[in-house]
Amino acid sequence: MSLRTFAGPALAVLFTLLLSACQTTTPGSMQGAVEVRSGVIEQITDVQISNTKTRGLGAVVGGALGLGVGSLIGGGTGRDVAMVLGTIGGAVTGNAVQRRNQEPIPGQDIIVRLTNGVLVSVTQEPTNLRVGQKVFIQGQGEDARVTPAK
Known part of the structure; x- marks a missing residue:
């Protein structure tokens, strides 16, 4: 079998990966109920959040462009x-470019004591929250956010 036999399926796979890498989820797209917990802020620490939201996208885009060239x-x-070498070279170059552009962003690690006494830590982008403030924790896992109680 020649490499030409694999070029069509390889392009289809790269295109599918490119589209799936661009897919994002928004908080409004969650189905079902979201748990909301309440408490008081015990501590706020400034931190750096790694910017990895688009990890792999540079390699996929670079590989697709390399395949095209x-x-x-x-x-x-x-x-x-040339198509195989272009795909590999483009993927390596795209990944390197993306890594250079992924500098950490400022954030806050917020420790909240829930009304049931449990401590919860949430890391998020900086807000105007302060120690001692009553807050809600919305969501869970990486999607959890601390918001002021009204």
């Missing part, structure tokens, strides 16, 4: 080799 070079087996 490689398909423009030569013909026959030489073209197939």
Whole structure:
């Protein structure tokens, strides 16, 4: 089998990966009820949050672009080799470019004592919250957010 036989399916897989890497979820898209807990802020610590929301996207985009450029070079087996090398080179270059642009962002680690006495830590982007303030914790896991109680 020649490399040309794999070029179509490889392009389809790269395109699918590219689309799935771009997919995002929004808080409003969650189905079902979201637990809301209440408490008082015990401590707020400034931290750096790693910016990894688009990890892998650079490699996928670079690989797809490399495949496209490689398909423009030569013909026959030489073209197939150029497409494979373009895909690999583009993926490596795209990943390197993306890593350079993923600097940490400022954040806060907020410790909340819930009304039942349990301590909960939530890391999020900076807000105007203060120690001793009554708050709600909305959501859970990475989607949890601390908001002021009204």
